[in-house]
Amino acid sequence: MKAVIVGTEGFEIVNLEAPQPGPGEVLVKMLACGLCGTDVEKLEGRYKGSKPIIGHEAAGVVERVGEGVEGLKEGEPIVPHHHVNCGACYYCLRDSPTMCPSYREYNFTPGGFSEYFIVPKWIVERGGIHKPPPGLTPIESCLTEPTACVLRAIKRITAKDPESYAVVGLGAVGLTFIQVLRWTGATRIIGIDINPARLAAAERYGADVLNPTEGDVVEIVMGMTGWRGVDVAVVAAGPPQALSTAIKLTRRGGQVLLFA
Ligand SMILES: [Zn+2]
Ligand SMILES: [Zn+2]
The missing domain is CATH 3.40.50.720 (NAD(P)-binding Rossmann-like Domain)
Known part of the structure; x- marks a missing residue:
């Protein structure tokens, strides 16, 4: 599969083997992904707030679910979160979920600008996969994250x-x-x-x-x-x-x- 990742100078288009979902993980077939200002900053080496993974405004369909994942069918349209907070730490209990130390720990692998990517167990088990209302196109669905912000x-x-x-x-x-x-x-x-x-x-x-x-x-x-x-x-x-x-x-x- 093709993937766009952060290279040494800007972005790189690479051919990778499609990942397989482990227990609790979900493999997504990407259909659309928005380009955020933070993606551009990461490509220019200016953003250090989270890991050098680009593409978090992604929408697609479930390609395969890992062992133990329930409530998701293959082929079903979804919008996954790229970060999810723990819900129990000092910051989470004070309504600052994006300051949670766990929040930026997890992301898509290898990123949203990839034909297929893995959503980690941490995000799946915390309800971080949304099902868009029927009738939304993938491009409309991938605006979920910026609109939510x-x-x-x-x-x-x-x-x-x-x-x-x-x-x-x-x-x-x-x-x-x-x-x-x-x-x-x-x-x-x-x-x-x-x-x-x-x-x-x-x-x-x-x-x-x-x-x-x-x-x-x-x-x-x-x-x-x-x-x-x-x-x-x-x-x-x-x-x-x-x-x-x-x-x-x-x-x-x-x-x-x-x-x-
Ligand atoms: Zn964004
Ligand atoms: Zn927390």
């Missing part, structure tokens, strides 16, 4: 009755924020980016859009919000000016969500 961030908003939001940075994450915020009932969302294609997409998803190369976005947002600023700003872009812009266009007592 966005949903988790939105659940952390504590500002009372927010009326207005700004999303600074309209890449895949920023555009997902706009769609999920709309789904939660938000009506005024201001999307900010310098890329015309991204601005057009944000507009299609129901945001008002601003391009910082065409005017002072802080001034314009103030004008749009009764000179208060937005209730909640989301930083969905890496450059430091995204953070300073987000802080400036948020109202006093508002909330800035640091996602990127």
Whole structure:
């Protein structure tokens, strides 16, 4: 089988023998896998937060289950988690599951950009394999993980009755924020980016859009919000000016969500 893995300089396409699932493991036939910003950072040698395995936004079907695995049929569409927390340590008991020391210990083998990959027993036995609702394409299914990250961030908003939001940075994450915020009932969302294609997409998803190369976005947002600023700003872009812009266009007592 073919697999894309982290090489010495960027990615490498290699031919590997298809793995066999051991007891408690599941072998997945990959049908789609998203490319995360952290994958790119790993390929460039900049991300050291977890093992050098790329491809965690994967969707596929069960190819084979290992001994003792129940509730999964061969050929069934699935979306597996690449990390699962222990549920019992100091961090897990304080609602910080992603800080759990076990969380990053486990991953797919050899990774999500492989024709077939193994989901480890640790993840399978903790319910880390989801079955997508019928009708979702594999490409739609593989957006589960980034969408879940966005949903988790939105659940952390504590500002009372927010009326207005700004999303600074309209890449895949920023555009997902706009769609999920709309789904939660938000009506005024201001999307900010310098890329015309991204601005057009944000507009299609129901945001008002601003391009910082065409005017002072802080001034314009103030004008749009009764000179208060937005209730909640989301930083969905890496450059430091995204953070300073987000802080400036948020109202006093508002909330800035640091996602990127
Ligand atoms: Zn990701
Ligand atoms: Zn834990």
